[in-house]
Amino acid sequence: MQRLMPLLQLQPWRRFYLAMVLLCFIWLMVEPTLDFSMVQTPVKTVLITKPISLLMIMMLQLKSLAMWTIQNSKASLRSVIEKYSRTSLPQFPSNNVTSKFGTVKVSKVASLFESLDVVCDPVEVIETEFPMSMESVGQMFGFLLYVSEYPGKASISILSIPKVHDRAQIFVSCSLMDDRGSPRYVGTIERWSNRALAIPNIKCSSNTSLFILVENMGRVNYGPYIYDRKGILSDVILDGSILHSWKMYPISFGQLNNLLKDDSIVQVTSTRTGLWSEEPRFYEGRLYIDPLDKIEDTFISFRGWNKGVAFINNFNIGRFWPSFGPQCTLYVPAPILRHGENLVVILELHSPKTDLTIEFVENPDFTCGSKSRHV
Ligand SMILES: *[C@@H]1O[C@H](CO)[C@@H](O)[C@H](O)[C@H]1NC(C)=O
Ligand SMILES: *[C@@H]1O[C@H](CO)[C@@H](O)[C@H](O)[C@H]1NC(C)=O
Numbered sequence: 001m002q003r004l005m006p007l008l009q010l011q012p013w014r015r016f017y018l019a020m021v022l023l024c025f026i027w028l029m030v031e032p033t034l035d036f037s038m039v040q041t042p043v044k045t046v047l048i049t050k051p052i053s054l055l056m057i058m059m060l061q062l063k064s065l066a067m068w069t070i071q072n073s074k075a076s077l078r079s080v081i082e083k084y085s086r087t088s089l090p091q092f093p094s095n096n097v098t099s100k101f102g103t104v105k106v107s108k109v110a111s112l113f114e115s116l117d118v119v120c121d122p123v124e125v126i127e128t129e130f131p132m133s134m135e136s137v138g139q140m141f142g143f144l145l146y147v148s149e150y151p152g153k154a155s156i157s158i159l160s161i162p163k164v165h166d167r168a169q170i171f172v173s174c175s176l177m178d179d180r181g182s183p184r185y186v187g188t189i190e191r192w193s194n195r196a197l198a199i200p201n202i203k204c205s206s207n208t209s210l211f212i213l214v215e216n217m218g219r220v221n222y223g224p225y226i227y228d229r230k231g232i233l234s235d236v237i238l239d240g241s242i243l244h245s246w247k248m249y250p251i252s253f254g255q256l257n258n259l260l261k262d263d264s265i266v267q268v269t270s271t272r273t274g275l276w277s278e279e280p281r282f283y284e285g286r287l288y289i290d291p292l293d294k295i296e297d298t299f300i301s302f303r304g305w306n307k308g309v310a311f312i313n314n315f316n317i318g319r320f321w322p323s324f325g326p327q328c329t330l331y332v333p334a335p336i337l338r339h340g341e342n343l344v345v346i347l348e349l350h351s352p353k354t355d356l357t358i359e360f361v362e363n364p365d366f367t368c369g370s371k372s373r374h375v
Contacts (some may be wrong), residue, residue, distance in 0.1 A: 014335050016058075018204045025147070043284060055220060088142050098362050098363070099294075100298065100361055103358070103359055104287045104357065104360065106283045106284065106352070107285055110259060110281060110284075111280070112281060112282065112347070113182065115282065118258050119252060119254065119255065120252065127245075127247050130242075131146050131247065132232075132246075133229040133232070137248055140216075140251040142215070142216060143216070144214050144250055145248070145249040146211070146231075146232055147209060147211050147246065147247045147248075148210050148243045149245075152172075152202070152208030154201060154239060157239050158199075159196060159210075159237070160194075160197070160236075161189050161232055162235070162237070163194075163229060164189055164190075164191055164194065164231075166213050167189075167234060168190070168214045168215075169185065169188050169215075169349060170185070170186050170187055170188065171279070172208050174206055174208060174209065175204065176205060176206035182277070182279060183279065185279060199238075210238075280350075281352070282347055283345070284343070284346075285344045285357075286341045287312075289340065289342065290339070297334045298337070299330065299361050299363060300329060300330060300359045300361075301332050301358075302322045303353075304322075304345070304353035306351060306352075307319075307320065307348070308347045308350075310338070311346075312336055312343070313335045314343070317332060325366075325368035325370070326368055328365045333335070
């Protein structure tokens, strides 16, 4: 048994290869005897058992191969990078400890629509007859807001966007300043399940403004997706006619500090929470790290939040979508944190966690989302 140990310590693909060789060998050994007794042995048994056992061995090996790949991917990626880069790479950091910084309460909220002049420089707004792709207006990542208007006479209007990459949230409000309220969320049109949307009449004395916030959810850059343009790539059709005269607002997150200084920020009062309509908003909280504490890596948990992007000290931590899952935490590396106050800003596209808190936890969590996922 002692002698067999090195065999078990081999890398899985070597074990797989060895097992295959061994199987062929055994088969060669037993085949003549089988042939001899084939008269009695039902041919079926051999034909069935052989592929099944082979399949089982293969499946077991593939499973361990997959686990091994996950464990070693960091190391193998590193070796590939090392091979092709001229400079030598720094040492792997040791398995650093992580910290649980606890709960941060959201202290300020700002609507994306009310902060448009902060997240989009007015000179960058583009006006065209028909919607253009994100790339053609120079917005390579993130979000682009498309705005148009229509008379809104029918009691229900049907909106369809035959081609939208990747996810469009639709809002309406009245165009005229006098009866303009905060844009009302009417639904989402997604690239994968592209359905027409029914928009109720919001009874404006003026035209109805249509806001389409399109998210670029990332690129695959492979095969048929190599030229994957983003944004609205077709006409926008309302009740059978094409909408004209569009304004496009490229959204930029470079000025989040300014956003928080802006007057449009509403102080959060607990009575208002939970009553809000669904709307993209920025939520700000402050994480305080005691100067006597060590700053360590941590994870930010989005359990209870919906979908959006998070920023810590103006550093884009990443996107979250816990209702889709399975990931509910994002890694926060220690170097972006500092002693004292740390600015945490969350752009939540739908509705926030009801108690308006942001949790900093010690461990990653991959248990979010429902089984019946809908993309
Ligand atoms: C992580 O570990 C490395 C190596 O031990 C150490 O040099 C580094 O300071 C650690 N980083 C943090 C944030 O503790
Ligand atoms: C209302 O929208 C239509 C386009 O659908 C436009 O032609 C018209 O000028 C708008 N009316 C006003 C008052 O802005």
